Amino acid sequence: MTHEVRAVVARKKGAPVSVETVLVPDPGPGEALVRVQACGVCHTDLHYREGGIGDAFPFLLGHEAAGVVESVGEGVTDVAPGDFVILNWRAVCGDCRACRRGRPWYCFATHNATRPMTLADGTPLSPALGIGAFAEKTLVAAGQCTKVDPIAAPAAAGLLGCGVMAGFGAAVNTGGVGRGDSLAVIGCGGVGMAAITGAKVAGAGRIIAVDVDERKLKWAERFGATDTVDSSRTDAVEAIRELTGGFGADVVVDAVGRPETFKQAFYARDLAGTAVLVGVPTPELTLELPLLDVFGRGGALKSSWYGDCLPSRDFPALIDLYLQGRFDLGGFVTETIGPDDVEAAFTKMHHGDVLRSVVVL
Ligand SMILES: NC(=O)c1ccc[n+]([C@@H]2O[C@H](COP(=O)([O-])OP(=O)(O)OC[C@H]3O[C@@H](n4cnc5c(N)ncnc54)[C@H](O)[C@@H]3O)[C@@H](O)[C@H]2O)c1
Ligand SMILES: [Zn+2]
Ligand SMILES: [Zn+2]
Numbered sequence: 001m002t003h004e005v006r007a008v009v010a011r012k013k014g015a016p017v018s019v020e021t022v023l024v025p026d027p028g029p030g031e032a033l034v035r036v037q038a039c040g041v042c043h044t045d046l047h048y049r050e051g052g053i054g055d056a057f058p059f060l061l062g063h064e065a066a067g068v069v070e071s072v073g074e075g076v077t078d079v080a081p082g083d084f085v086i087l088n089w090r091a092v093c094g095d096c097r098a099c100r101r102g103r104p105w106y107c108f109a110t111h112n113a114t115r116p117m118t119l120a121d122g123t124p125l126s127p128a129l130g131i132g133a134f135a136e137k138t139l140v141a142a143g144q145c146t147k148v149d150p151i152a153a154p155a156a157a158g159l160l161g162c163g164v165m166a167g168f169g170a171a172v173n174t175g176g177v178g179r180g181d182s183l184a185v186i187g188c189g190g191v192g193m194a195a196i197t198g199a200k201v202a203g204a205g206r207i208i209a210v211d212v213d214e215r216k217l218k219w220a221e222r223f224g225a226t227d228t229v230d231s232s233r234t235d236a237v238e239a240i241r242e243l244t245g246g247f248g249a250d251v252v253v254d255a256v257g258r259p260e261t262f263k264q265a266f267y268a269r270d271l272a273g274t275a276v277l278v279g280v281p282t283p284e285l286t287l288e289l290p291l292l293d294v295f296g297r298g299g300a301l302k303s304s305w306y307g308d309c310l311p312s313r314d315f316p317a318l319i320d321l322y323l324q325g326r327f328d329l330g331g332f333v334t335e336t337i338g339p340d341d342v343e344a345a346f347t348k349m350h351h352g353d354v355l356r357s358v359v360v361l
Contacts, residue, residue, distance in 0.1 A: 001026050003033070007135030008342045008359075009125065010059040013051035016343045017061060022125065024137050025115045027073035032142045034085065037154035038336070039133040040064035041345040041357045042163045043189065044280065048128050049346070052282045056126040060117060061342070062134030062359065063089060063127075066158035069145060076142040084150035086161050086319075088311035089129040091143030105173070105308045111141035129162070134339055136361050146311040148319040155336055155358040156322065156329040159190070160315050162306075163356070164332055167194025167255060169307015169314065170278035172202050175251035179203035184240045184249040186231070186264055188216040189349075190332055190356045191278055192255035193223050200224030201327055208243055210236050210264075213352040223331065231264070240268040248273055253304075257281045263289070272299040278307070336360045 007022040027033045039062040048059045069083045079085060091111040093099055098106035112130030117139055119125065125132065132138050148157060167190065171177045175195075183199040185192045188211040199207050200223070209220030210229045217228035229239040241248050248270040254261045257279025265275040266289065294301075307314075321327035334354035337345055345357035 003137050005136035006339060007132070008061050008339050009119070010049040010057065010061055012057055013055065014049070017049060019339050021120045022060065022135055023118050023120060024135070024139050025117070027071055027113070027139060028115045029074040030076060030111070030142055031073040031113045031115065031139060032076060032079055032145050033070045033072075033137055033139055034067045034087065034145065035070045035137055036065050036067040036133045036135060036361050038066055038158045038361065039359045040159045040163065040190070041342060041349060041359065043191075043349065044162065045128060046346050046349065047280060047282070058119065058123065058125055060125040060127045060132030060135065063087070063129040063131040064158050064162040065131065065133035066154040066161065070137065072142060079142055079145045079147055083145070083147050084152075085145035085147050086157055086311070086315050087131050087133060087140060088144050088146055088161055088315070089131060090306055090309065090311055091141045092310070105310045106305070111143050113139040113141050115139060134342060134359055146315045148316050149323060151323060152319050153330065155333050155360060157319060158358065159329065159332050159356055160318055163190040164194040164329065165309050165314060165318070166278055166304065166307040167191035168198035168318065169309045170253050170255070170276050170304040171195040171198040171251065173308035174278075174302050174304035175253060175274050175276045177202050177204050177251050180205045181251060182206040182208070182244050182249040184208040184210060184252045184268055186210045186236065186252065186254050186261045187256035187279060188220045189255065192253065193220060193332065193355060195253045195255060195278070196220055196223050196225050197327060201321065206244060206249070208240055208249060210240070216352060219355065223328065236264045237268045244270065247271070250274065251276060253278055255279045259285055259287045262287060266297070266301070269297070269299060271297055274300045274302060276302050276304050278304040332356045333358050
């Protein structure tokens with residue numbers, strides 16, 4: 001059977017997104033059909049629309065989602081119809097060179113559904129990050145469904161599917177922030193704010209929020225920042241050094257992904273400190289650094305793909321922290337909207353008016 005649903009599609013590079021009728025097939029072997037309840041609008045969806053992540057248009061957007069499994073294909077045993085799940089873009093294969101070496105959070109052969117979702121005229125769609133969840137139903141690999149406590153509110157829970165997990169994990173998993181460490185976060189959108197929250201939950205000492213938008217800095221204080229730096233007025237590197245005894249932070253997370261912010265992260269770390277790049281750069285950007293500084297400052301320059309998370313380990317644990325009131329996941333939901341409002345949500349994101357707009361379906 002084919003399911004006819006309404007969904008948000010980016011048809012052409014740079015063109016406004018549109019709500020279209022999309023055909024979703026029943027799950028094949030190893031696949032699950034999910035009734036999507038909520039899906040956050042992430043900057044990555046905008047990158048897709050702008051052609052920053054390949055040109056496999058039309059894209060079926062949306063990838064930070066929670067919902068209920070409606071049906072499963074042959075051989076699926078981990079999830080069953082009725083399960084409340086968060087969708088992930090890291091369904092680990094268990095068999096690639098990373099998985100075999102015990103590092104499944106790097107899995108190089110993650111699974112997606114293979115049966116195509118299409119426009120009404122049969123044109124196949126490319127689902128964003130293999131998910132495509134600004135849709136009433138979507139088809140994914142069963143391993144992309146992580147079961148969590150169904151008491152969690154779908155609009156909040158879905159955010160763990162991408163941005164919040166990426167930011168939280170960038171600080172805690174990739175950066176290894178722990179008790180007493182100092183952290184600076186450059187760019188306090190949904191991702192950066194989650195890095196701040198992660199550091200707070202992990203027991204960091206100083207947590208410095210850096211942004212060019214004062215409103216974000218005010219919000220950052222609510223999420224646990226101990227200090228804020230408006231880098232549109234102040235030199236971020238000097239300010240971070242001043243706040244850390246003149247040395248720099250143990251870990252600096254760049255949640256913007258531009259050469260200038262990465263350079264700030266590079267120089268605002270203490271000697272032997274760690275810079276974590278979680279913001280996604282666009283293809284034309286390049287970085288120039290004195291090689292002697294790369295050597296002389298030591299430490300680690302790391303990229304964080306999806307916060308180096310393992311959905312089966314991290315999603316249920318973070319949902320528990322949220323339900324215990326120790327992690328303000330609900331605070332990331334600035335507004336709930338309908339599928340027709342995604343284009344407006346991009347504009348609000350661009351203007352910094354929201355942390356997350358969440359499409360409720
Ligand atoms: N690595 C991953 O796995 C992963 C996952 C999800 C999102 N991302 C990426 O993370 C980035 C942030 O996503 P988001 O949803 O938080 O975006 P967002 O647009 O909500 O937030 C970006 C923030 O950066 C601030 N900013 C912009 N330029 C700045 C500058 N020069 N200095 C300081 N602050 C600046 C903005 O004011 C805003 O607060 C995006 O590039 C997104 O694609 C990466
Ligand atoms: Zn693998
Ligand atoms: Zn995302």
